Amino acid sequence: MRQWIGRQVIVHYENDGMMQVRGTVERMNYTDKSLILGPGMQSIPFERISIIQPLHTDSRNRSRAKLHSVGYIMTDMLQFDNAVYFQSAVTVWQGERLIAYNSSVRSHDRDFVIMTDGRKLSKKDYTFVVRSLRGC
Structure with missing residues (x-):
């Protein structure tokens, strides 16, 4: 999951029904087993995540340069x-x-x-x- 750090993504996860949230993956918290998503520093447990998709599908937008x-x-x-x-x-x-x-x-x-x-x-x-x- 480290390949997602710093990238803008859409995270689909289970929370009383299927939810999705957009943001930048700030870090992985391995002690709490969760993904920290910015800019609001939202914590999403690994076990609830069903899929992570890149926000931009165009390869020019995915580049960090x-x-x-x-x-x-x-x-x-x-x-x-x-x-x-x-x-x-x-x-x-x-x-x-x-x-x-x-x-x-x-x-x-x-x-x-x-x-x-x-x-x-x-x-x-x-x-x-x-x-x-x-x-x-």
Whole structure:
């Protein structure tokens, strides 16, 4: 049951009829033989649990990795190489105008960047901000 710790789940359990509750598995209390479900720190005895289901069925939502809130302006060729290799989230700005949000770079050379949607953008006319993944 340790694989559920930290994940958002739906717990189906018996309590004067079948009940279900949603929350995040905070920990397992092996002395009381119960599962602690947040945010209300509800204790559910192991013997009453009939099934535990992940709250999100989409594999992208099950990942613990999240986009980091801090972005970095790409200026170096290696930064562009890494953005292509890791398919990092890239935001493109032209001055104060947002051109692309949460896009990715397909390729680049010394002067131009080709986005995954096919747009060819000049490095000197646009600002490219990369956000990396944080987590496991």
